[in-house]
Amino acid sequence: MSTILLVFLEFMKIGLVAVGGGPATLPYLMELTEKYDWYTMEDLTNMIAVSESTPGPLGLNMATYAGYKTLGFFGGVISTAGLVIPSIIIICLIAKFLENFNENRYVVGAFSAIRPAVWAIIAVSVYRVCKVSLFSLTDGIYTPIPKTMALCIVVFALLQVKKLQKYHPAIWLLIAVILGIVFRF
Amino acid sequence: MPPGRFPGKVNMEIYWQLFCAFFRIGGLTFGGGLAQLPMLKYELVQKYHWLEEPELLDIYAIGQCTPGIIAINTATYVGYKKKGVMGGIVATLGMVTPSLVIITLVAAALQSVIDNVWVQHAIMGIRGVVCALMLNTVLTMGKKTLKSRYAVAVAIPALIAAFFFNVTTLVIVIIAAVFGMVWHVALHDGRKGGNAE
Known part of the structure; x- marks a missing residue:
């Protein structure tokens, strides 16, 4: 089988089985390092670090990177397409179903409880992400990273001002980059 | 054929908006699914009014429980809601393009990008802001939900x-x-x- 087809199929498989987003793709991405020499385990570790510092979801970045390593830019396009196609098909089917049944009382009932439940899940996940991002862990003790923590608190406080909420969130990211470099975060 | 389906300037505009909105979301999200929420809220709820804020939670639920990356599932779902299958594809293309371009550019110099001191300082700043944005989104969503x-x-x-x-x-x-x-x-x-x- 040609490499192009293989890259396409392997990433399509990941797109088809990884339930739960970025972190869920990791085990499958690791598996690929054992099966093929497209990228190494070290590449994957680096990629996780890079994914944090470049825009875009990890799974997507990893697919692009693996494809790029094997066949250059074209490979990146192929692997991304493989990853994305199952999502497009599945989600279009679900969206069509929900469109037809959005008046259905079972569907309405289900989503009336799903919304607050998902809010709770998001709140817990955000808490966990913030804990890892704003604190450094040494010997089991969490200590706040001073500058990052301070920036977080100040920006959060500013976001409570109605007038400031109309700006694109990217403005805050730009401010963060500038402050981070100038004040050596 | 419903009148909205005829090709024309107005019809193309919504595709272009879908592509651009998700291009920005994909290009400005640092850290995957959760970090994307503030961007989604801004682009889809505040700017274009394509969704109500609680609908974001529906999409997140669907995205979490179906295979595939949440970012992609979200793009497809919103695109489909606006313009059917083509809309789903266009929105997904917008989401994917920044990753494709950026990763291709940094792939050659992966290690030096990570080790770069400036990049590291910038990341520590970005982390703080991403946390603030996410906490704020949880707060506003909670009020509405x-x-x-x-x-x-x-x-x-x-x-x-x-x-x-x-x-x-x-x-x-x-x-x-x-x-x-x-x-x-x-x-x-x-x-x-x-x-x-």
Whole structure:
């Protein structure tokens, strides 16, 4: 089988089985390092670090990177397409179903409880992400990273001002980059 | 054929908007699914009014419980809602393009990008802001979602299950869905029965 087809199929498989987003793709991405020499385990570790510092979801970045390593830019396009196609098909089917049944009382009932439940899940996940991002862990003790923590608190406080909420969130990211470099975060 | 389906300037514009909105979301999200929420809220709810804020939670639930990356699932879902299958594809293309370009550019110099001191300083700043944005989104979403006693009564057990017992999202969503169906239908039937008598 040609490499192009293989890259396409392997990433399509990941797109088809990884339930739960970025972190869920990791085990499958690791598996690929054992099966093929497209990228190494070290590449994957680096990629996780890079994914944090470049825009875009990890799974997507990893697919692009693996494809790029094997066949250059074209490979990146192929692997991304493989990853994305199952999502497009599945989600279009679900969206069509929900469109037809959005008046259905079972569907309405289900989503009336799903919304607050998902809010709770998001709140817990955000808490966990913030804990890892704003604190450094040494010997089991969490200590706040001073500058990052301070920036977080100040920006959060500013976001409570109605007038400031109309700006694109990217403005805050730009401010963060500038402050981070100038004040050596 | 419905009138909206004829090719024309107005029709193309919505595709272009979909592409650009998700291009920005994909290009400005640092850290995957959760970090994307503030961007989604801004572009889809505040700017284009394509969705109501609580609908973001529906999409997140669907994204978490179906295979594939949440970012892609979200793009497809919103695109489909606006313009059917083509809309889904266009929105997804917008989401994917920044990753494709950026990763291709940094792939050659991966290690030097990570080790770069400036990049590291910038990342520590970005982290702080991303946390603030996410916390703010949780707050505003909570205000809109937890308006009834019913909603609070669902959210609290879900919070406990996720926080203390690490119950997975899929399980919580399924339990909530079943509970919601039973509650909603039982309440409805109960009222109907009451009226009939």
